[in-house]
Amino acid sequence: MAEQEINRSRRYGRFFSIAYLDLDNFKAINDTKGHHVGDDLLCVVAGTIVENMRCADMVARIGGDEFVVLLPETGASDARSAVVKLQERLMERMGARNWPVSFSVGLVTYYCPPTSVDEMLKKADGLMYEVKSQEKNSFRHEVVETSMPREHPSPPRPVRMHSGKSLLSGGFTITILTDLKNKIDTARKDRTIQ
Numbered sequence: 001m002a003e004q005e006i007n008r009s010r011r012y013g014r015f016f017s018i019a020y021l022d023l024d025n026f027k028a029i030n031d032t033k034g035h036h037v038g039d040d041l042l043c044v045v046a047g048t049i050v051e052n053m054r055c056a057d058m059v060a061r062i063g064g065d066e067f068v069v070l071l072p073e074t075g076a077s078d079a080r081s082a083v084v085k086l087q088e089r090l091m092e093r094m095g096a097r098n099w100p101v102s103f104s105v106g107l108v109t110y111y112c113p114p115t116s117v118d119e120m121l122k123k124a125d126g127l128m129y130e131v132k133s134q135e136k137n138s139f140r141h142e143v144v145e146t147s148m149p150r151e152h153p154s155p156p157r158p159v160r161m162h163s164g165k166s167l168l169s170g171g172f173t174i175t176i177l178t179d180l181k182n183k184i185d186t187a188r189k190d191r192t193i194q
Contacts, residue, residue: 001058002070002117009113016072017079017109019086020124021049023065024102024136041101044093052089053082068121076109076143083107083139091137102137104128111145 005016023045030038042065049059049067058070069086071079087103094101106127114120127140 002120005058005070005072006113006117006120008072009110014073015075015109015111016070016113017074017076017082017107018071018120018124019069019079019083019139020062020106020121020128021067021069022104022128022132024104024132025100026065029099029101041094041097041099044097045090048090048093049086052086062121068124074109075111076141079107079109080141083141087137087139104131104136105139106131107139107141109141109143111143114144 002018008014009016023041026038026041029041042061045067046059046061049069053059053069053071056072058072060068060070062068071082074082083105087105090103106124106129108120108124108127110120114123123142123144127142131138131140
């Protein structure tokens with residue numbers, strides 16, 4: 001789905017954002033309260049993310065305690081607002097159950113699409129790790145606006161046919177110029193053809 005969004009962005013010049021969330025102190029929950037509580041916590045987090053995102057947004061669990069949200073048609077300002085709101089809702093849910101877990105988020109807004117899903121995830125993941133290593137329970141946001149060369153479709157390649165004609169990959173048939181020249185020369189020699 002992320003690849004489709006990149007392709008759509010590349011083709012139509014649309015923008016999107018991606019948020020990479022990591023749970024701070026999740027291991028402590030598993031170690032002190034047990035894995036069944038950790039599983040419950042992950043279900044609450046997943047449910048809270050889905051409830052607070054639009055139906056067009058895509059939510060995925062990437063790893064044990066890491067989630068990614070892809071926000072199509074979402075520019076920098078709206079992406080920041082969405083992440084702030086989401087962090088508030090998540091913290092409310094954690095506080096209601098006395099779970100000492102917070103959320104570090106890497107957020108990237110692409111006005112110019114990345115070359116791959118891998119590149120996109122690495123950038124968001126890198127920002128998230130910056131947050132975890134310095135302050136936790138916050139987010140870093142980067143906006144990618146630099147222009148990239150647009151992919152131009154290559155011209156159709158001719159495929160030689162036995163009939164002396166060429167069939168283009170787009171389905172059009174053309175007559176090779178030497179055949180036309182021969183037909184024109186024949187017509188000029190034959191005085192009955194006007």
